[in-house]
Amino acid sequence: MKISLEECAKILKSVDNVVILLHHFPDGDTIGSGHALCKALQKLNKNVRVECADKIGKQYGFITKNFTFSDFEPDFVVAVDVADKRLLGSIADKYPNVDLCIDHHGTNTNYAKKTFVDAKSAAACEIVYELCKLLGGVDLLQAAALYTGISTDTGCFKYSNTTAKTHRIVADLMDMGIDYSEINRIMFDTKSVSRLQVEKDAINSIKYYCGGKVAIMTITKESRIKSGACDSELDGITGLPRTIEGVILGITIRERDDTNICKISARSNAPVSALDFCAKFGGGGHERAAGCEIKENKEKALELLSKAAQNMFEELGIK
Numbered sequence: 001m002k003i004s005l006e007e008c009a010k011i012l013k014s015v016d017n018v019v020i021l022l023h024h025f026p027d028g029d030t031i032g033s034g035h036a037l038c039k040a041l042q043k044l045n046k047n048v049r050v051e052c053a054d055k056i057g058k059q060y061g062f063i064t065k066n067f068t069f070s071d072f073e074p075d076f077v078v079a080v081d082v083a084d085k086r087l088l089g090s091i092a093d094k095y096p097n098v099d100l101c102i103d104h105h106g107t108n109t110n111y112a113k114k115t116f117v118d119a120k121s122a123a124a125c126e127i128v129y130e131l132c133k134l135l136g137g138v139d140l141l142q143a144a145a146l147y148t149g150i151s152t153d154t155g156c157f158k159y160s161n162t163t164a165k166t167h168r169i170v171a172d173l174m175d176m177g178i179d180y181s182e183i184n185r186i187m188f189d190t191k192s193v194s195r196l197q198v199e200k201d202a203i204n205s206i207k208y209y210c211g212g213k214v215a216i217m218t219i220t221k222e223s224r225i226k227s228g229a230c231d232s233e234l235d236g237i238t239g240l241p242r243t244i245e246g247v248i249l250g251i252t253i254r255e256r257d258d259t260n261i262c263k264i265s266a267r268s269n270a271p272v273s274a275l276d277f278c279a280k281f282g283g284g285g286h287e288r289a290a291g292c293e294i295k296e297n298k299e300k301a302l303e304l305l306s307k308a309a310q311n312m313f314e315e316l317g318i319k
């Protein structure tokens with residue numbers, strides 16, 4: 001059932017033991033919105049904890065170090081920035097019932113009992129900013145967490161999802177005194193040595209199709225393990241193929257630990273829809289940034305993806 005943000009606030013005020021779920025392979029938006037909401041509920045003297053199937057990267061330590069969580073039996077389960085139940089990863093079975101979902105993916109599958117989705121928001125953090133205000137206000141720590149989610153989901157305010165409203169919200173957060181240049185340095189201008197090693201391997205793997213308009217990059221399990229890079233260090237790497245001149249559909253294949261499963265990310269420029277492309281494989285996301293999973297090895301995934309891209313470009317009449 002779709003509900004308003006005011007109703008979300010009302011419900012959250014009425015519950016006492018809340019667990020907030022993030023999506024697996026957590027990014028800045030799910031981490032920022034989850035922790036900002038957690039703080040809002042803690043300030044209302046509620047029992048709250050944040051849970052994620054995967055480890056949160058150490059670059060988000062300036063947010064997570066301010067929280068300690070205890071084990072308690074939750075009476076209310078909230079998911080933030082989680083479009084599909086499957087995206088909870090390995091904790092999906094632990095929480096078969098999600099009471100409330102707050103999200104900005106138009107493809108949200110309405111798996112929660114109650115849902116608030118605003119697909120016009122660039123980040124779930126934009127929604128949680130408004131929600132925190134309804135719950136009693138935003139402090140400096142919440143502001144930093146929310147800024148992190150908004151800046152990362154917009155590629156530091158570069159992507160087409162960035163709106164005037166995005167900037168207005170961020171202006172409010174900056175007025176509160178957040179150290180935005182330090183957050184940006186950590187998020188956008190810092191790479192670990194292992195990340196750089198993975199990038200080097202990934203760049204070497206790039207294959208071009210459709211006269212250079214499609215680029216497909218593969219991140220192998222071997223490269224991840226050899227470099228020692230954990231998943232969170234690879235945040236944003238999927239943006240790389242689309243940065244190549246002439247590419248309007250950039251695809252990244254990430255070989256999982258089970259090498260018969262590949263996680264696919266697609267990024268596109270007009271007129272190509274990354275969302276339409278990933279939908280062909282049962283995925284979802286946003287118009288210019290979407291994802292899906294292919295239960296094949298990386299060679300087969302490359303073959304399927306390149307064929308699908310070629311078919312799509314033919315249908316669209318792109319030469």
Ligand SMILES: [Mn+2]
Binds near residue numbers: 029030122123124153
């Ligand atoms: Mn998001």
